[in-house]
Amino acid sequence: MLKIYEYKNCGTCKKALKFLDAKKIPYQKFPIREQPPTEAEIRKMLGHVGDIKKLFNTSGLDYKALKIKDKLSKMSTEQVFHLLAKNGNLIKRPFVMAAQDGWVGFKEEEWGKKATFLEKRR
Numbered sequence: 381m382l383k384i385y386e387y388k389n390c391g392t393c394k395k396a397l398k399f400l401d402a403k404k405i406p407y408q409k410f411p412i413r414e415q416p417p418t419e420a421e422i423r424k425m426l427g428h429v430g431d432i433k434k435l436f437n438t439s440g441l442d443y444k445a446l447k448i449k450d451k452l453s454k455m456s457t458e459q460v461f462h463l464l465a466k467n468g469n470l471i472k473r474p475f476v477m478a479a480q481d482g483w484v485g486f487k488e489e490e491w492g493k494k495a496t497f498l499e500k501r502r
Contacts, residue, residue, distance in 0.1 A: 382407035385417055385475040396474045396486040403495045416468030417475055419461040425475065428482035432460055435472060435484060442469040
């Protein structure tokens with residue numbers, strides 16, 4: 381089952397959940413602001429997305445207010461994991477963990493490829 385961290389007022393998250401529902405792909409959702417992914421999950425996600433910058437919600441108010449863009453290059457990977465695990469507003473959403481995969485954001489074409497794989501595994 382997918383584990384999806386989302387924000388209930390996020391339009392992108394709503395589209396993603398609607399997509400999963402239409403494909404009848406089971407998921408468990410978590411409120412990303414109140415219950416952000418753990419440092420271990422964030423570390424695992426980095427292995428899937430490859431670039432630490434892809435983990436951030438760069439259009440978010442917290443990202444801008446905290447001037448993360450200017451600070452990121454000076455932070456260690458461990459500092460980034462800790463920061464993200466403490467502030468779900470900084471994480472690109474939806475944040476999705478599957479048994480052997482993980483992805484952030486919602487692009488219907490990319491999710492379609494993943495959904496086909498997931499449907500075959502049911």
